[in-house]
Amino acid sequence: MSSSSSEFTSTDDETKINPDGRITLGSEDFKTVLFALLSNDPKYRPELLIPRSHGPVVIKTREEKLVEAAFESCTFKVLMSTVLGFGLGAVIGLFSASVTPQTPLGPDAKPQTFREVFRDMKSTSITHGKNFAIVGAMFVSVECAIESYRAKSDWKNGCSAGAITGGLIGLRGKVYRVHVGYA
Numbered sequence: 261m262s263s264s265s266s267e268f269t270s271t272d273d274e275t276k277i278n279p280d281g282r283i284t285l286g287s288e289d290f291k292t293v294l295f296a297l298l299s300n301d302p303k304y305r306p307e308l309l310i311p312r313s314h315g316p317v318v319i320k321t322r323e324e325k326l327v328e329a330a331f332e333s334c335t336f337k338v339l340m341s342t343v344l345g346f347g348l349g350a351v352i353g354l355f356s357a358s359v360t361p362q363t364p365l366g367p368d369a370k371p372q373t374f375r376e377v378f379r380d381m382k383s384t385s386i387t388h389g390k391n392f393a394i395v396g397a398m399f400v401s402v403e404c405a406i407e408s409y410r411a412k413s414d415w416k417n418g419c420s421a422g423a424i425t426g427g428l429i430g431l432r433g434k435v436y437r438v439h440v441g442y443a
Contacts, residue, residue: 334404341396349392353385399425 274286285293311317320328330336362380363372372380403421407413 345396350389353388357384
């Protein structure tokens with residue numbers, strides 16, 4: 261509603277425009293405005309301006325917002341980093357096993373069979389995959405906890421999560437000098 265009388269049309273005789281530009285609504289106009297504001301009908305605002313930087317601005321639908329919220333949830337991030345960490349670790353383990361095969365040395369050493377080589381590659385891949393999955397899950401969990409605590413999403417969360425995760429890995433490996441340097 262505007263303060264000029266040309267843009268405001270009243271259906272009630274009690275509605276007045278005060279000299280200072282404020283509008284006093286009568287009972288019928290008040291009910292109409294109240295129902296319009298409190299109803300569940302979609303309210304489109306053609307005068308709403310959204311700044312554009314690169315390309316057209318598209319307002320997201322409710323479903324798009326729900327999918328985006330699901331992808332940004334800590335649960336999804338932890339699950340995704342665990343699965344992708346396991347996959348990356350398995351590939352690195354496969355490469356590592358092919359570069360350094362466990363060949364027996366000595367005069368009576370016999371060459372490995374295909375089954376033994378495959379078993380060695382499988383165990384190395386699974387071991388590396390588990391380690392990468394644990395590190396990925398630990399990093400993302402710590403990062404989500406820091407992000408929730410700080411209520412900010414910036415580069416400091418990832419750096420702090422990396423430092424804490426590295427400290428926890430050092431603690432698991434009983435490298436206590438790392439913690440003295442970190443403190």
